Amino acid sequence: MASSLPAPLSLPRPRTRAAPRAFLSQSPSHRHLSRSTGGLSFPFRFRTLKLRRVPSAPHPLPLKVLCARYSRDLVTKESWEKSILNSTTPVLVEFFASWCGPCRMVHRVIDEISADYAGRLKCFVLNTDNDSQIAEDYEIKAVPVVLLFKDGVKRDAVVGTMPKEFYVAAIEKVLELPLK
Numbered sequence: 074m075a076s077s078l079p080a081p082l083s084l085p086r087p088r089t090r091a092a093p094r095a096f097l098s099q100s101p102s103h104r105h106l107s108r109s110t111g112g113l114s115f116p117f118r119f120r121t122l123k124l125r126r127v128p129s130a131p132h133p134l135p136l137k138v139l140c141a142r143y144s145r146d147l148v149t150k151e152s153w154e155k156s157i158l159n160s161t162t163p164v165l166v167e168f169f170a171s172w173c174g175p176c177r178m179v180h181r182v183i184d185e186i187s188a189d190y191a192g193r194l195k196c197f198v199l200n201t202d203n204d205s206q207i208a209e210d211y212e213i214k215a216v217p218v219v220l221l222f223k224d225g226v227k228r229d230a231v232v233g234t235m236p237k238e239f240y241v242a243a244i245e246k247v248l249e250l251p252l253k
Contacts, residue, residue: 145187150204151187158225160195163247165240168199168218175234179217182237182246192242207242221247 147164148156157164167183169176180198187196201208201216211220211227221229221243228250229243 076146087218098158102212139224145183145196145198148199150207153199153204155198156195160222160225163194163228163244164222165194165196165244166203166220166222167196168211168213168220169198170216171200172202173216178215178234179219182240183219185237186240189241193248219243223247223250 096161102118128135145167165186167176167179167181169179183196184197187194188197199207201213215232217234218238219231220227221231228247231243
């Protein structure tokens, strides 16, 4: 009589660790560790890189700084009246803060504008963290803000980060205004 019992179940064999690939070689000093720990150590060889010396130029080349960052002057509460209010040429003042990211974008635009309008417009920057009283006098609540003055009177303002065309349009409008 044939047995109706099912065949005994067999469990799958545990996977064995794969052999290291051909491009990685085992370090001889680690072979004994990998055998004793069951292959759990770092089996790869460290190779030190030899750095080649790069020949240097006989004389270092002079650096040219192409940044117009210093084309604008920093104005403070001490120099505000002389530089802004008593100026005979129109004045652009950028109110900024050192921690303000959009102010950095406005810096670049104002640098270009100060180069374009050299002689016709004076450009200044005012740090609102250092001179908050002036910012309060002109009701500056957020930065960046660009104010345009002519004959010591505030004529126009551009609030926020805008394309260069916005600033140029405001400047042209102020430059066309008749004198007092």
